[in-house]
Amino acid sequence: MTVTRELGDVTVLDFSLSASSVWVLTSNKEIHELDPTSLEIKRSSTMPFEATCCTLAPGTAEIWVGDKKSKLHVLSADTLEQTQEIDVPNVAIALLETSGDSSMVVACDKARRAYVYSTSNKEQSHEHMLHKDYIDGICFTDDN
DSSP states (O other): OHHHHHHOSOOEEEEEEOSSOEEEEETTTEEEEEOTTTOOEEEEEEOSSOEEEEEEETTTTEEEEEETTSEEEEEETTTOOEEEEEEOSSSOEEEEEEOTTSSEEEEEETTSOEEEEETTTOOEEEEEOOOSSOOOOOOOOTTO
16 A cells, blocks of 8 residues: 555556565656565656666666566666666567576567576576577575
8 A cells, every 4th residue: 555655646567576676667668666565656756768678686676677679787786877788689578587696687579488687797608599488487506
């Protein structure tokens, strides 16, 4: 209820958790950092693109945000400023997930492809193509 009251009448597209914050991506092109206990907004930022999903890479203090135009936007968790934009070779990004050690981020698109990126150099390291069905969930194993 607090989140609804604080954020207003918007749709929550995705969220990511850390020990000190809850990051919420909303349909009105905003990202909000919430206090994990009270769920009150600590700060917000408006993004100049239509975001679809997000993930926090805690080891790098970065928030990765996917958009509808097949781009990944890397934001600094400290300033909420974009530090890098990465072109993904296909369609809208549907899902993002960070590995347990924050060394990799996987981005899945609506064309059933998964792309693995290194968080250190932001380069694509793997591509998994043409899964049989739509990818509706992703995760890393304990050994990445």
